[in-house]
Amino acid sequence: MKCISGYIILLISYVYFANALPFFFHGRPRGGMLGSPKVSKLSSLKIDPKDEQWYTQKLDHFNPADSRTWQQRYFVNDKYFKTNGPIFLMIGGEGSADPIWMVEGQWIKYAEEHQALCVMLEHRFYGKSHPTEDLSVSNLQYLSSEQALADLATFHQYIVEKHMLSNKNRWISIGGSYPGSLSAWFRLKYPHLVYGALAASAPMWGLVDFQDYLVVVRDSLSSYSEKCNGAINEAINVIQDMVKSQTGRDTLKKVFRLCDAIETQDDVDNFFEAVAGNFEGVVQYNNDNRAFEGALGTNITIKVVCDTMLDSTLPDPFSRIVKVNDILMAVYNQSCLDAGYQSMISQLSKTSWNDSASEGGRQWTYQTCVEFGFFQSSNSTMQPFGNNFPASFFVKQCADIFGATFSADLLTNGIAFTNSYYGGEMFQGSRVLFINGAIDPWHALSFTSSPPNNNSFIFMSTTAHCADMYPDSDSDPQELTDARKKISSTIGEWLQ
Template identity: 30%
Template structure:
């Protein structure tokens, strides 16, 4: 699966920042993609995007390299990919056209979103909307400088969220001109990092987007606004709710791994016990792999598969033995399925730094630490070590406070109540990136819609027969709010023709 390969690639890029040497374990920056890794065969009814691919037409926009400078090289351009689905569109009108829904691509090629991000397609008939899916610069086929793009900070310097949002604004304007729909209301939609972009675009370019649906957008995970151990606390809570014995086994396993690794042939023993693809260079490699498995299972703990339950079923089942390491290996097999080997897969060895790794080393600095009450070994976020690793990798230090300086975040309720409008921050309260416990309804038009048992970006997936009632209610709430925005827009614009409403 292409996204399984992408997931492995992203892990390597993250590991380059989290393991300065193989001898020391650092906290792992989780992935933000709304698309879960394909580590087992999903339920067939969960992947509905293949049937709608034929409804999309691919375009490339001649995008400006640098929107914020007037140097000669800033006027260079690159082809930026986007896809259009006009199957359900109500058409254009002199005064007010049918709405346009724009999905903002995040840290992955945009084509993969067609298979999984179904909210726009599911609601297109209701809204009679034109659908656009736009790829983020430096991902997929939208890469400036070609093979030189990730060479150094000189070419990567144009790779940031502000440039990306400006890209989206330009493309939206061009789409409206192309479809003669200059007066169409636009709703931007994104998940996780893309959800941050959606909310920020609405705030920075209110003349472009009428509203934004920001699904699982961790806009408050900067500058210690959210406690450093917040993410891993929710991960731990999910496992503890699934099985207390599973949770305790995981907590105990770290010391057991360290104890075995300290023996003369300890790494060989661990390699054998966990059937690794290559001999472990350190215990940190194994522990990092397991931590990533646990956080991924928790982040995408969605029906009908519920990967946390899968992992805990393997750990508690005792199918490989009764000792701690055997139980942990049982959880690994349950999560990934039977395979020739686990950990240290060859795919981890070939990639160069880039993509999300660069973004984390420039502006997306999220301080994640292991708290003493989590199922992981306590370790605070070490900002100095983080900065040093980024400097070693790219030659430049991260701008730690830039996101909150440019987009805000501190005192967000007070600030947005005074000037913001038409943003939905949707969350699942079991999602480690949930801000539901921090961000409540700010005003009538900036709301947090929270699904009690929801996982990461679950509301953006295609609806199917396995959706629980709380997920159906979540989506209906979002649809009703967006409908109110559009109705008010048409009312204020005094549309003469309303056949598309």
């Protein structure tokens, strides 16, 4: 999920992943849902990827008879740390832990204000933290939010001993998107270890059919212009007619520069999801002040795509939706749009750490298929993207990628366990601050008012996914500036 979950891919990986899965896949941008912040020219801090450190971690925390271990990656910044200061724990998510977070982002400002030690732990099975020799289904059984929380618990004790900390050093967990969920859940399940938790853009309960995702996308586009949704819907209707004939499919392959021909109904459905994904990704990360492969794509916003959809110099909505696709393909240097269903299944079925799916696509798909669902379906009629990718389409992918046992029943049971284990909408953790923005579709699965158990919340009307976590910008809305002040003051209250 990467604010957990971002759109970023390191330039060194650019060529390697250029023809892999789309940049925005099932609500997760390549690299994870939490993107990397821009590097400030004024930053006085320096960090080198070589500063990565390694912790010997248990493979299975819930089987005492299993003594297997592996090396988990983490980073430390003690620049501002003072005796008896707090420990800020940045939780890694469904992507590589980027060391730039150790010198940039709001948590570094909070660390300076509160004299904190900053540590960041990479999530098992993502980035360089490889617990097993490959990503086979038998090994992915060790990939779960429960195991990740237990990783945090043992890592906590390791850091306490290594840095000779005491009970006076209160821990604050920090996370955005899926790691935001983990932050709240860490406070819930290990309240003796973490004193307070920041949970930005954190989905707090699982469900199979996350149809409200596209409803929020519609609402967010409407915040700029309702005509934008109308133009999208007109274009989708044209495409819907075109896929009914071979001539139309051939034209779509050409103008959208598809890697593969549209042949099966699965190809049709996957293509429609990819077209919708062009808008989903822009909305999810609208104006969020983070890097898009360096400086690329930072100006691709709701305004840009809606202005394109309403551009009268282009003959019709169909040509305009093609132009949106062209813009995004140019930004991410894609030679063709990989929207073929079998191509997707084939890529996500590969189990080697050297395959492109190991960037996180296979792992996150697995977690959604067994723990969370979160499937951004087209089931709602209150959105402009048609109805070609229902929740059942995503459930089918689980079985096609991981095997027939990964059925609708398995998923339903897994989600039921997740919601029972963490509380879902009846979350009972305490001293958690939930931060969300109305533009972000993921806010529909979080607490935006009156959280249970007297927890706190911030809900902004103009911001998108994890916006509060990134560095300041001159263009930040006042409510975002005010939110960051409230976050820091809340931390201060916790530390009194």
